[in-house]
Amino acid sequence: MDNSTLKKLSNFRKTLHQYPELSGEEKETAKRILEFFKDVPVDRTLTELGGEGIAFVFEGKEAGLTSLYRCELDALPIREQNQIPHLSKVSGKSHVCGHDGHMAIISGLGLKLAEKRPNKGKVVLLFQPAEETGEGAKAVIEGPKFEEIKPDFAFALHNLPHYDTHQVLIKKGAFATASAGMIIRLKGRNSHSAHPEAGNSPALAMSKIIVALEKLPEAMKKFSLVTVIHAKLGEIAFGTTPGEATVMATLRAFEDETRDLLIKYAEKLCQQIGKEYSLEVSFGYTEIFSATHNDSEAWNYGNEAAKRLGLKIKHVRVPFRWSEDFGLFSHHSKTLLFGLGSGKKQPQLHEPNFDFPDELIPTGVDIFWEIIEQLHH
Template identity: 40%
Template sequence: MTTALEFRHHIHANPELSTLEKNTSEFIVSELRKIGIRKIYHGFSMYSVLVEIDGTEVGPTILFRCELDALPIQEENNFAYRSTTDGISHKCGHDGHAASMFRFAQKLIESPLKKGKILLFFQSAEEIGAGAKAAIESGIFTQFNIDFVFAYHNFPGFPMGAIMVKEGLFTPCVESGVFELKGKTSHAAEPLKGINPALAIAEIIVYLNSLNNQDKVSDNFFVATPIHIDMGEKAYGTSVGKATIGYTFRTWKNGRFDAKKLQIENKVAEITKKHQLELTSNWIETFNANENSTEAYRQIKNAAKASNFEIIELEKPFEFGEDFGLFTKKYKGAMFGIGSGINQAPLHNSTFDFPDELIDIASSMFYQIAMQVLEN
């Protein structure tokens, strides 16, 4: 029988990008069936997998979520299970999160809980903020009366195995905007016969920079990060006629983000109109703010205490986007963190590797949370 460690190493060696996790999904379904799980749903949304495990008595329903997708990063590690796919690797630890869920499934088979229903959700396309929305919109969850949702993420820079908890806001609202400006090309000697977007791009950059407020304790916290600018070719006789600029924006609250987004759209439209350019705007990779409910936060903290794990009470939210925010927007729930080592390489770094020792810690946390909610 496959161990959770072997499970992780297999997924790590065979990474797949968001929306393309076909082989990962098939492997997970196969391994779940081997341990005796029969209620498995797949094919409802990208390559996501949903497992249903029922107790013998009526009780609450809890959903636990993990992720499947890897990143477009070349791995620099040389261990035996390193990525076998050029330019793609698990540098956020989703391989470990999935392995933790698999170990949790094993524990539920080994020591079944009597009451309620447990849903294990292996989510496709978390990294691009698309998987949660697609799964929820598929209607797969409407057949269940979900009482709680839980998830975790590993965090380098914190003590190995420490449980990070926070009531309320855990991660911010994040979304990316791509603005395409279309003018008219001309000869470089006669730029006035064309419409060059360069000055509009410069004005947009200055404007978006003016919106930054990186005071993390402020309710007006807002970060506008330039990501890419595409303009022209190395054709020095031609004045460029179009450009694309991409930014990622983040703030603490969904409502504040919506107001800022409208403000940005109006100002960019004003600038492009002034420069006689056509504008096309596209908003992508949406991550809702992740709000931990008080009751779910307490369940996590009590589970950590019962398991004698170190607890770190966070004073501030993390600043990255997390697709689980759409679940805590729709259902009562919470996300927690598990430290993956003080000296560990950061997430999305080419040398990062999920620590195997976290698999049992995370699965034990999930089992303890489930036991508290369902058996009490």
């Protein structure tokens, strides 16, 4: 990649960084992507995919496979704490996951495809909304336009701090966990705080549930993890005992089936404790992610691309504990999600001082391009 192209993509990334939008609200980000691509000769542009999602289609002269390259539009509800000239201009929102950099990479891939189109088949560049909440991939796939871009292969990357810059982290099979946000509601009965025996406070049950939930994985045969992330007991009223409580937890496992079994055990546990204290117990779920599973054939293309570029490759043995909604594409296509090291001294993802390193942009473009060369030329 020449310096002028890198500067163009870097400037674009910094603009995206300054104007972050949360999941489901990516209207202006989508407009900026469309503006960037207005002079790029694509064959088809699809908008409003799963919300504000956009797909650009490049068609070859001959029939062939369809491959899709995906990045994310959304940012996080985190106040940025950085000393950089392109600091977020939107209070309480920031691109501290690096989605701005991922968008720059896929935009750079679009510039490269404009210069050298695929010989055969079809290449789709997908700018997907709402990855952070786990809703975006589902909305895109279930939308009426997905059949027009449904790929044989789908590829994505995520920058990974605390690994060498430009290092490729790759694995067959399970790569990132399945997870679900579990909301447990306990209902008892209020009373005057001078007469607590007249009511039925869920305080003890809530405390037991918090401790028991995090110990639950000890009974599981396969890896699982429960992290209690929030709890609320009653209201701030010193004359009243609490009548309701809420506990929220994130449940994780390397496979969808294990996550679902963990949910089943967690519900049973909460119901038993609720019964012990004569409480009503109900459940809700949010931010549900499928496990990200890498297909062996898609893995071969990614591994070969990294080898051709002479990049350092780390063959990951244990799946990552974080979740990615790209896993849903695995149900419809042969998929590969790989990591791209963003520096050993780089702050972790979702930390308030994270900023995507622009030097990764050419590397990301080149890896995807080498995959395209194998599939479409």
